[in-house]
Each structure stands twice: as C-alpha cells, then as structure tokens.
Amino acid sequence: MSAEKSLVLGDRAISYSLRRSRRKTLGLRIDARGLVVAIPERVGLSEAEAFIRSHTGWILDKLALWQQRAEEPAQDLADGAVLPVLGRPCVLRWTSGNGRARWVEGLPARELHLAARKGADQSLILKRALQAYALNYFCGRLDEYLFRLEEFAPGIARPRLALTSARTRWGSCSSRTGIRLHWRLVHMAPALVDYVVAHEVGHLVEMNHSPRFWSVVGALCPDWREARAALARERLPEI
Template sequence: MLMKVVSRLLKATPPPPQQREIVFGQRTVPYTLKRSARKTLGMKIDAAGVTVTIPLRATITETEAFIRKNAAWLIEKLDARAARPAPARFDLADGAVLPVLGQPCTIRLQPGAGRARWIEGHFERELHLPLRPGQNPQLLLRRVLQRHALDYFGGRLDEYMHRLAMTHPGVPRPALSLTGAKTRWGSCSRHSGIRLNWRLIHFEHALIDYVVAHEVAHLIEMNHSPRFWSVVELLCPTWRDARAELKARGHALPEI
C-alpha cells in the first residue's frame, strides 16, 4: 500500500522546467516549458521570456499546436516588449529627483550619521540621507524607500481589510512583506500572507490601492475568476483604469 502511494506521488510530481524553442518562418522563439497539475495549457510573457505551462500528460505536439494557434498574439507581445525603452538607471547624487507616491522627491545627501528624514512641503518633498564614510548611498536609498513602502502599504492594507469586512466579516489580517520581483506587483498566500513590490512606492496612491485591493480580494478567491473580480470591484471600483495604468507605466520605473 505504501509503495502505491509513493508511486502516485512520484507520478504527480512535475518534472523540472525545460528550455525549448519553436520556429515561425525566419524567427526562432525560445520558451520555458513547465508542467503542472493544471488542466489547460497557458502561456505568459514577462521579463524572463516566454513561459508555456501545460498539464502533466500533455504532449510536445499538443504544446506546439497551442503555441502556433496563439502565434499572432505571441509575436505581437514580444515585439511590443522589445520596443519598450529599457528602465533608466537612477544616478544618485545630491539634488537628484525621483518619484515617491507619484510626486517628485529631491534627494539631499548629507555627510554624517543619523537617520534619514522626510521633509514634506506644500508643493515638494525632500529626502535627507545622512552618509557615513564608505557607505553605499544607492543601497541606503533603497532601504529607506523600502521602509517607507512597508509603512505606507501597511496602512492601505488596514483600509482594505476594513472594506472587505463589510461584505466578508471575520477574515483575519494577513502578514505583510515586501518583494523586489521584476515581473509581479504582488502576491497572496494563505500561509505567508500578502507580498507587495516595494517599487510601487514610486506610483500614485490610486495605483497602489488597486494592487492592495487585488491581493486582499485573493483572500476570498485564490484565482482570477469572475467571482474574484467582483470582489475587486467592491473594494476598488476604479480598478480597470489603475490596472491599465500599471501596464502602461510599470516598465519605466527607475532602477535603484
């Protein structure tokens, strides 16, 4: 009996991803092939390239037929991604400006010890960074922005948990942490909680709110079904505009 259970588990374990390629005329497109317990074939394009996910028992013939059926979409997305300008590397210097919560923020580098300080004015924001000898200013800036992001995101999570409680009472507040993922704005797990990309701190409040609402909705529906989007709609009625804005501007964030 034990051997049968072990055998079933081994059969259900997906093999490691494969690197493959498919040819369209004069064009060769590499892709990563992943097998999973899913029942349908799926394809995505991100910074890592093309990933095709298929059921455990799907054949390569079925996989390539699926890719060719979606060839027009695939080539269009690859060309659009290739045409995007590369993210600009942020050159940190005294007086440099970068967006924080959608508004320009001037960085002031000051020698000495102490804590970073945010100076808020009516029309401008400054971040004063104290630098000790030999300290990496780029790394310090990243850490300060991440702390600021975690504090701000925590408040927005509280707000959207309050909104969720109006229609779905009793859902506990999940743990919140940050991620620096290149291809995702957030994720939600019943075990590890909600993770938000710290780079969202560059965006306006409304765009951050959409991502928070999106992940909070996953506490109810761990999928992207119509029921999931109905929860997002309740939490954030402007989600469609925010999602479109993120897609249009997400690739242009400064590289810090």
Template sequence: MLRRRTAPREEACETVLGGRRVRYTLRRSARRTLALQVDARGVKVAVPLHCPAAEVERFIATHTQWLLDKLDALAARPAVVPFKAVDGAEFPLLGRPCRLNLGGSGRAVRWRVAPDGIDELLLPVATVDTAAALERALRRRALAWYPGRVAEYCHRLGVPVPTVRLSSARTRWGSCSRHSGIRLHWRLIHLAPALVDYVVAHEVAHLAEMNHSPRFWSVVESLYPDWRAARRQLREAAATLPVIAAGDETAITEED
C-alpha cells in the same frame, strides 16, 4: 509521510509564430496553470510538471499576437538606464517627485520637506552605498504605508486583516496566501496611491476568491470599480520606474 517536492526543470525550446522563429525557456514545476513571461532575458513558458507538449504549443499559439507584440515592444524599448543615486537626484514617491539629499549629519536617515517645498530623503554625508541606502529607505516607507491600505480594503470586504510583507518578485506586484498573508512589491511605493490601492484591492479580493474567476473580478470591482483603467495605467507605469538596483526591472506576464 511527507512527499518530496519535485524540483523545477528547464529546457531551451523554440516555435514558429506568425512566420517568426521564437526561442523560449520551458519551465516545468509543481504549478497548476500555464503562464507566459517576457522580459529582457527572453521568453519563459511556465507549465505544470506533466503538461503535454501539444498543450504547451496550443497555449503559446493562443497568445501569438500578445507574445509577438511584447517582443516587438521590448526590442523597440530604449535600454534601461540605472538610476544614479547622487546628490540632488529625483525619484517618484507615491506619484510625486522626491529628491535625494546627501547632506545629512550623523547617522540618521530621514524624510523631510525641503525649503523649496519638495519632499526629500536626507542621507548622511558618510553614506558609502547611496543606492542601497535609498532602497532600504523606500522599503521601510513601503512597509510603514502598505498595512494601512490593506486594512482599509479588508474593512470594506469585511474580512480579517492578514500579515503584510514586502516582495521583490520580478513577475507580479503582489500575492496573497491564506497562510502567509499578503505580499506587496516594495517598488509600488513609487506609484500614485490610487495605483497602489488597485494592487491592494486585487490581493485583498483573493481573501474571498483564491482564483481569477468571474466571481473574483466581481469582488475586485466592488472594492475598486475603476480597476480596468488602473490595470492599464499600472502596466504603463512599470516601464517608467527608476531602476535603483540590478534586477529591478518588472517582467511582462500573461497567465492562464
């Protein structure tokens, strides 16, 4: 008999950290770990269904400085300005500038190198929703490029290459499952290849260790020795990516 999965529950809570009152959303679900998330919508604490309130408070308290620093950084950050998908607008593609050109004929959407040497995405003149067309083109570019990088790191680790799909998750750049394969966020296609490779190496390492134990990080290091610097750079780069569609902002997370 299949057991019915309990639906997640959320409630508004608050605590006092460093003399500051901090409101947060407590989300209980069928998970095994505790996690903190901070984004423009506020603070969320995700915990297992039957996690005692005292353990939740201890978990938050152990991350006091991290949480207050993230809230301060969020408050100081300028408001996100959505990317305007107009003719001539530039956006990053694999760490290099790329230009949007709305002068294409027919219905074809294509990438090309412009006469001045810059990469361009050529959209048909008749394109109605240029932002949506740009996102679709970036997703296709990502899906065409990611599997080769996953295959490369799987070859280095000596494991079979899993299915690779795209993700739009708000709280993580990638995920790995032995059943469904590896998912990589489509917005990674904006970043320099070396940073994309860090995320790929991280997820491929999970094929050997489905956790974040010292053994897991040892596998990551064998695949990508400079992973610490790449992780820092990835966190910094997240705030600079163009916001093409509502909800594109990447959340800040801390997991336990």
C-alpha cells in the same frame, strides 16, 4: 521539469524555457531571463508551440520592453536627482552621516534626505529608505481595505503584510504567508497602489480569479479596471 527550446515568431528566433507541471492550463511569463512557457504534463510540443504562436504579438512586445529596460542607463542617484514617490517627484539630498533617512515635506517637491559615509552603497541606503516608507504606507492602505471588506465579508483576520521584490508580480496573497506587495509600488500613484491592495484583499475572500473574486474587488475598488490598465503601462526606475 524544464527544457530550453526555440522557435521563429515573425522574423525572430525566440528562445524559451518549457516547463511541465501538474497545472491544468498553458501559461506564459516574461521577465529579465526571457520567455517561460508552462504546460500540463500531457501537452505535446506541437500544441505548446501553437499556443506560443497564438500570442506572438504579446510576446514580441514584452520582450522588446525588457530589452529596452536592459539598455537604459541606471537611475541617477546624485544629490538633486529626482525620482517618483507615490506618483509625485521626490528630490534626493545626500549628506554625511550614518545612513539615516529623513523625509522633508512642505517644499515645491518632497525631499528625501539620506546620510551616507564616504564609500557607502548609496543604492542600498536609498532602497532601505524607500522600503521602510513603502511598508508603512502599505500597512495603512491594507487597514483601509480590510475596513471596507468588513462591510460585506465580516470576520476576516488581518493577514501578515510583507514586501517582495518578485520579478513578475505586483502582489500575492497566501493563507500561509499572508499578503506580499512589491516594494517598488512606492513609486506608483496612490490609486494604483490601492488597486493592488484591493486585489490582494479580495483574495482573502476568493483565492482565485473567478467572477465572484472580481465582484469583491469591484466593491472594494470601483475603478479597478482603469487602475489595472494604467498599472500595466507603468515602468519602474531601476535602483
């Protein structure tokens, strides 16, 4: 059950969606749709608003980031445009053809050659090429971290891996659906991708964020704290 509410934070009136559920703790989420506050069924409105106010700084900062993103121009997809792939510049090259993608290495900057018919949706062609590249790369990193996990947690089966376009998560792990990684991680530096993969592999041992879970992540990825902090600062190009 959800309801639309508002309150004043600082000098701003903030609208939010209040959602009640069987969860045991209060939680906040901000995405392109705004602020969502999730609370247990028995928590009153006054307690919920006190919780919101205790996170005023975080809320205002995140809302400002989403507002800035909404005002930014769309990613340039013209021939010669540059976007990051695994943290390094990649130059787009467009040719006439049937939508195939070809990666060209060995140049000062990697190039992605995309063939498109006249009037074709270039953003869709680019997205498909990046997703195919991402899935292949992520599969290799998953295999690497499962190999590392075998040293101290043997016998865990390889989960199914899929891509996601979730608004608020870089990755997820479920006993039912396996591991899902956000395809836009393909823009991030390898160390940040590795942290997300290690995080989700850690959930194969502990489906929570307990101290034991973080010890597993630390064993897999010793620099996870630095990577997590760096990932929180990253912005993704809109395609």
